Amino acid sequence: MIDQLTNAATNSIDTVGSMIGGFFTLLPKIFIALIVFALVFVAARIIKDLVSRIVGARAAKSVGVALGRIAHVATIFVGLLISVAIVAPSVGAAELIQVLGVGSVAIGFAFRDILQNFLAGLIILLRRPFTEGDWIEFDGYEGVIKEISTRSTWIHTFDGRDVSIPNGEIFTNPITIMTRDPKIRTDYEFGISYEADITKAKKVIIDAIKSVEGVSDFKNPDVGVSDLAASSVNLKARWWSSTDDVYSVKLNVLEAVKNALDDAEIEIPFPHRQLMLPENANLNVAANDLTKQKGI
DSSP, X not given: OHHHHHHHHHHHHHHHHHHHHHHHHHHHHHHHHHHHHHHHHHHHHHHHHHHHHHHHHHSOHHHHHHHHXXXXXXXXXXXXXXXXXXXXXXXXXXXXXXXXXXXXXXXXXXXXXXXXXXXXXXXXXXXXXXXXXXXXXXXXXXXXXEEEXXXXXXEEETTSOEEEEEHHHHHHSOOEETTSSSEEXXXXXXXXXXXXXXXXXXXXXXXXXXTSTTBXXXXXXXXXXXXXXXXXXXXXXXXXXXTTSHHHHHHXXXXXXXXXXHHTTOOXXXXXXXXXXXXXXXXXXXXXXXXXXXXX
16 A cells, blocks of 8 residues: 555656656747747737738728738737747647637637627728718618728717717618718608699799709709698609708708798698588587697
8 A cells, every 4th residue: 555655656756747847848949939929929010000001091091900900910820820839849730720710719609799890890991882971871870970990880960979880780781871972862742722723833843943052953853743632732842952962952942932832822731620520419519529639
């Protein structure tokens, strides 16, 4: 029993001694590997700055920043492979990449949304379907693009809010770019009474629209009957203007049409309600009920 314990203790001491001896044998290699990795790390920072400046000078600044980060990570990865090869030459690059690949899959699942937004942002920056300053509509938000980063796109809405939208959503969903073309069409429905002359009303509306400054002659304005509503004949008018002043032009068009219809004595009717009563109905009771509905 004592001999067994002695042999076990001796083997343990030999094993520990062998490990310590191996560590001191590898110590110069570890030191060299650390120096190499430190140099590669510094070189990665330099490469990152160079890529950002060169690409940023030829393309968008955000593209240069994104590609600089990718170059930075790739350089550090190469430095890690070189350092491991110095310490353990028996470990091939294929085995190390395989191990790192398993880890990258786990990291990919954990940070799937972040990676998706990053890749989508990189594609957006490279393809440039829209740029800063464009007017867009997306998922109920409407405003001007303030910033495009590798993670999200910032929109400054017309009511003064800043909204951050993940690039993955923008890349995979429909988006309306209002300023992609310099001209934009606007339409609006004007209601006239059933007794009004439709031909005359159409001419009055067209003349009023043409008189507004900012209405483009890209295509002539047009108007036509769009609906026979309960209390009015609805005429839909369409006109073109610049995307830069579409809102102000619309306000001026509405004012001009209203004044023109008034001058032409063409009525813009209020909604009418028809109340059907039985022959023996109590009119006083019906009038009281109608008054309560109106809140009078």
